[in-house]
Amino acid sequence: MSIRVRFAPSPTGFMHVGNARTALFNYLFAKHNDGKLILRIEDTDLERHSEEAVNVIYEALKWMGISWDEGPNIGGDYGPYRQSERLDIYKRYIEELKNKGLVYECFCTPEELDAMRKEQLERGEPPRYTGKCRNLTEKEKERFKAEGRKPVLRFKVPEDRVIKFKDLIKGEIEIHSRQLGGDFVLVRSNGMPVYNFVVVIDDALMKISHVIRGEDHISNTPKQILLYEALGFSIPQFAHLPMILGTDRSKLSKRHGSTSVKEFRDKGYLSESFTNFLALLGWYPKDGKEILSMEELIERFDIKDVNSAPAVFDTTKLNWMNQVYIRAYPIDKLTDFIIPYLEKVGFEVSKFDRSWLEKVVEVTRDYLTVLSEAPIYMETFLKDDFEIEEEAKKFVLENEVRLKVVETFYVKVENLDEELSSEKFKQIVKEVGKELKAKGKNLFMPVRIALTGKMKGVELDILISLLGKERVLKRISNSLSQLANKSN
Incomplete structure (x- = not known):
């Protein structure tokens, strides 16, 4: 069987890490099995759609190292790859369902539907559409239309049916038709088809073999299976990825910190470490190796090894992984x-x-x-003109030997007839210490403060070797001026 998977995001203006993980797992699955990844843009929500939002999707995927084989910007044999360009296709299949008598017009108002739900909840029943408009006469339909009511189109859910499917991650799943909330809407009153309908048409016509998506879609799967059957389409295999939780075990959200790919990119996470980290959210290689290139991820990835339990987004681990990549980059x-x-x-x-x-x-x-x-x-290396921190000034000035250390160090560097190397720096400091009988903090800390304005930082010999004599003198001169002003 030819492996074809798809990533089908809605252009909302950002790429959530959950969507990014879904895209990555689809990509890894496709490449591991010599298959193809199809990018499809679900842009039927015209109010929220913008080209900028579509570009956000492209950029996020490319940054993560994910490429696609077919899509809106590169074409393919099964396009168009934007749902907004497929409306005529959807209409054909709506007509087919009408001809088969599997759909009907529903004229219930939002107020009537709310009242229906309220009554059911008061009786302790789960909310479901009762099928009130299933058997309307033509006369009743005309009366509703005359009142200005615009109908939705509902699919007739079988009365007593158990829908079964084998999930590649969750295992065998059974859902009774009574749990689907009654006859569900396929077309809104404005004529726009809904997600559960269009996704079936698209996946079938694009010959998608495996649907890999978040487990929040499990409740949609039985409805989609009914539609696959109604239209005579082959049913793909399903794999529902575990939820991503914060460290407090609640659903990952803004209160846990960054949640979009762009935010992580802007903060300075390397794409390789971010992608590597996402791959380990719900999946783990059998050999236990955690730092993996994209090629290694593709080689090791097996959908059967994805855990059905929720994955925890541990920022501490992401930070560790990013450090590892930074040090090796x-x-x-x-x-x-x-x-x-x-x-x-x-x-x-x-x-x-x-x-x-x-x-x-x-x-x-x-x-x-x-x-x-x-x-x-x-900054310590780049900025010569700095302000000495107050605590650091106080440290130097509370002991006259410390200020003398700085002054003596300056004179010795100024009198050098060679470049100031790391070894020469150590020699000078040793000489200063011997002359002034200074050691430890009283010797090295004043020099550090004079060179950086701070009491903590990188190793001084490293700093000196990169600054050179001229910049060292400039910095100490600047510091001595500040210390002189402070002491007056």
Whole structure:
């Protein structure tokens, strides 16, 4: 059998991590089985639709390394791949259902439906449509139309039927037709077909072999199976992915932090680590290896190994994984990714030599959890004109030896007739300590403060080796001016 799966998002303006995980699992399943992934845009909600929202989907998928074989922007043999361009197709199949006597017009108003639900709930019954309009006469229909009522079109649900299907993740599932809420709507009063109808038409005509989606769609599956049967279509295999929960075991939402792919991208998560992390939400490789490239994920992925229990979105684990990728990433590409974050906070990156900048990235990347943190750690290397923190000023000035350490260090560096290397720095500090009988915090901390304005930071010998003599003198001169003003 030819494997064909689809990812069919609605263009809402962002890509939720749940949708991203669904897209990824469809992609991994297709590629593992030499199949095809079809991208279909479900844009029948014209009020919410925008081309910008469609582009958000394209960009999110491409960033994650997911490519598709057929879709709106590349075509294919089973298009169009936007539902808004398939309305004439849906009409043909509505007519077929009408001819078979499987649908009927329903003129119930929203108020009548609300009253129906309320009565059922008061009797302790689950809400369901009673079939009130199933057997209307032509005369009754005409009267309702004369009143200005616009009907919906409902599908006749069999009275006593158990719908069974084997879910590749959940196992055997049985749902009785009484649990479907009665005859369900196929076409709204404005003439627009609903999800459960159009998805069946699209999946059937696009020859989708496996429908892999979130478990919130399980309740839709029996309705869709009834439609597949009514139209004489082959029924695909279903696999419903487990829910994604926050660490508090509630459904993942904004209160847990970022939930869209763009938010994670903007914060500075690498696409490889984000995709790797998503793959482990509900699935785990048999060999236990967690850091996996896309090629390794494709090789190992088996839908049968997906867990039916909910998956927990553990940001701590994502952060760890991102750190692993940052530390192993090619330094030139990592620098390219970091530069926009530096420019965003005002650094004029173009004035720095590229190879020097890459060295700064190299020595600071071990501190990073996400790339947006880069300016915090790289500022020490990039900014010569800084303000000394108040606590740091106080530390230097509360002991006259500490200020003398800074002054003596400056003179020794100024008198150097060679470049200030890491080894030379250590030698000078040793000399200063010996002359002033200073050691430990009284020796190294004043130098750190004079060079960075802070009491914590990267190793000083690393900093010195990248700054060079001229910038070291400039920084210490600036610091001594601030300390002199403070002491007066």
